[in-house]
Amino acid sequence: MSTRTLSIAFALTAIGTHAHAAEPLQALDSAGLKQADPAVVELGHMLFFDPRLSGDASTACSDCHDPNYGWSDGSELARGYPGTKHWRNSQTVVNMGFMTEGFHWDSGLASLSDQVHDAMGAGFVANIDTVLAEERLRQIPEYVERFGSIWGEAPSQDKIADAIAAYEQSLISDDSPFDLHMSGQSNAMSAAALRGMALFDGKANCSSCHNGALISDQKFYNTSVPPNVGLSEEPLRQVTFRYLMRLKGLEPAVYEALDRDPGRYLATQNPDDLGMFRTPPLRYLKYTAPYMHNGIFYSLDEVVEFYNIGGTQDVFGTKSPLIKPLGLTRDEKNDLVAFLESLSGSELTADVPALPDYEVQSFPASNLQITAASLKGGTALAPRKAVAEPAQSTGSLDLTPAVQTESSGLLVMAPKDAGATASAITVTVPAEPGTRVVTIGGQRFVTVQPGDTLGTLAKLIYGDGRQYQKLFNANRDKMSNPNALVTGMRLRVPD
Ligand code: HEC
Ligand code: HEC
Known part of the structure; x- marks a missing residue:
């Protein structure tokens, strides 16, 4: 000092x-x-x-x-x-x-x-x-x-x-x-x-x-x-x-x-x-x-x-x-x-800083x-020697998501070409700029990553950690208490 x-x-x-x-x-x-x-x-x-x-x-x-x-x-x-x-x-x-x-x-x-x-x-x-x-x-x-x-x-x-x-x-x-x-x-x-x-x-x-x-x-x-x-x-x-x-x-x-x-x-x-x-x-x-x-x-x-x-x-x-x-x-x-x-x-005030992922x-x-x-x-x-990648599937896939719009907000993917197979399917839905919120079928979602809490998510989404209760209320079907966040869980994001 x-x-x-x-x-x-x-x-x-x-x-x-x-x-x-x-x-x-x-x-x-x-x-x-x-x-x-x-x-x-x-x-x-x-x-x-x-x-x-x-x-x-x-x-x-x-x-x-x-x-x-x-x-x-x-x-x-x-x-x-x-x-x-x-x-x-x-x-x-x-x-x-x-x-x-x-x-x-x-x-x-x-x-x-x-x-x-x-x-x-x-x-x-x-x-x-x-x-x-x-x-x-x-x-x-x-x-x-x-x-x-x-x-x-x-x-x-x-x-x-x-x-x-x-x-x-x-x-x-x-x-x-x-x-x-x-x-x-x-x-x-x-x-x-x-x-x-x-x-x-x-x-x-x-x-x-x-x-x-x-x-x-x-x-x-x-x-x-x-x-x-x-x-x-x-x-x-x-x-x-x-x-x-x-x-x-x-x-x-x-x-x-x-x-x-x-x-x-x-x-x-x-x-x-x-x-x-x-x-x-x-x-x-x-x-x-x-x-x-x-x-x-x-x-x-x-x-x-x-x-x-x-x-x-x-x-x-x-x-x-x-x-x-x-x-x-x-x-x-x-x-x-x-x-x-x-x-x-x-x-003496301070901004809540944006925390890196x-x-x-x-x-x-x-x-x-x-x-x-x-x-x-x-x-x-x-x-290390390069390990040979398994042969890629050549079948072409149309992964346009079939979305059940209102009910549960779950994203259901159905390959259109039912005969085709693929080793991995990734679908990226564009996030709202500056947040991790994605909109699927008119409903907004955020996926829990390691290190998230309802408070940090609320800060990220609403700019105010105290709004965590709102997030909790909208997802009570998935969570017994506000600390029961699990990585990978997809949470509904109310406005
Ligand atoms: C769970 C609540 C809690 C958390 C989390 C916490 N503190 Fe504290 N902090 C306290 C309490 C209670 C005291 C008084 C402790 C005592 O006297 O034994 C204290 C005392 C202090 C003091 C001493 C101030 C003085 O007048 O001597 C400093 C500095 C401080 N904390 C910084 C931090 C920092 C930096 C962190 C994060 C690494 C942190 N605290 C995390 C509750 C907390
Ligand atoms: C004998 C030393 C002593 C005297 C005299 C004294 N204080 Fe204190 N003061 C302390 C101590 C030690 C504490 C912390 C006590 C505790 O938390 O148990 C304290 C705590 C305080 C606090 C709380 C601060 C905080 O951050 O929580 C205030 C306010 C305060 N004193 C004001 C005064 C005023 C006004 C007077 C005169 C009427 C006074 N003190 C006289 C030693 C003293």
Whole structure:
């Protein structure tokens, strides 16, 4: 990652003499992040949205880090890889390029690339084996070409991680009213937000943890956030939570007694870290509700009220002494919320990229013939000899399809010359430009290819993955549930 230098002089003139106050994001040097090779960022953009980087090709990074939900997923606790459910709230990936002390609610991962490896491999996130991921991409010509032209090599797990990390580093939000104000633009913040800023640094004491250019000290505290009952009541979340605790090697006596997320303890197993979470950066909050490691609060009013009453009863014996009743008046609470709102700038949107299709890459990849003798070392590998093709049928076929128009939409082919035979019959029906949709007998169809999900097909066809339900409804006769896609299945495409 790039070197970042704090423009201390700039920050100090902007904030006066408060030791702890928040600083503008511009105080961090983003030049390095912005200089990333655009070809790498573009590739990372595609991979971030590509569900084929998960075991069953169902779950892309963007499913849990969706631009429409602040690059988080809008739910209290994240979904998980099918068959599991995550036990934590999905975090935004905006401004992640600036973080220096690690990633996740417990900072258990050191770099953005490490995080990609972890997310892809974790059984409850993308659950894909490295080699499988590489082989998938190596059967997609466009990826082969992009990896080749950037790095001169075939798609590899390391470069997948580098490309996705580069894409994440390009997601920068630094135009909040607060940032504009701190950069000298008068009138950027409302009077209420300015009063809230004074409370943030003063009476409410928020900046003892939320400070600096990230508005986070990137350190760990137990703020006594109450548990989310979703974790104790949903069997699949229990499964996933306990699975992870066992993977981390926690003693049965410990993990069977834990009724809530032990936070950083999971990463360090240091008892003093029980219930500790990393202070989150506070930019972009407008788009990332619900809040906290378990999504327990839906609004910033609730968050402020939580701090105002001094948090809740601590169970771990590690609660920060900085969390104590604040005695804020109603107006002060409103001002503080106005300040928190002023920390979000414009929404960072992204196109869902068109994902390239699979295509067999010259198989086998080598032109040398393997023989028993060559493998035993007796002879060198020799070029493969052409195998004689079976004689072609000379009968001419008229394959004009006889189509049963309305009923089932099935394509029935009847050779007109009943006496003729052929070894292979291929019929190509022209696809609509830009899609894989073909029209047969007035009805539109798409054929399922490896890697497709209803969501990716809906994105392709309607430009909107959320239309997958429409596709599902029109094909319920073939599918028991939206995940029951089978390669080769022909789906009806409603308008
Ligand atoms: C099934 C949902 C899911 C998927 C898929 C997923 N994530 Fe996440 N992501 C999460 C959750 C939940 C967290 C918080 C994890 C924790 O604290 O243990 C997270 C955390 C992160 C963070 C840390 C942010 C911070 O503030 O420290 C980054 C970066 C990230 N994910 C990127 C990715 C990338 C890249 C992919 C694809 C390779 C991906 N995620 C796939 C749910 C998901
Ligand atoms: C002792 C350090 C500390 C203090 C003081 C503190 N916070 Fe926090 N803040 C945290 C930590 C740690 C979390 C994450 C806790 C969790 O998820 O369990 C957090 C979470 C938040 C979140 C949720 C962010 C998200 O992305 O979900 C908001 C908003 C917030 N704090 C605002 C404030 C405000 C406003 C104040 C002052 C009234 C304040 N904090 C005081 C450490 C602190």
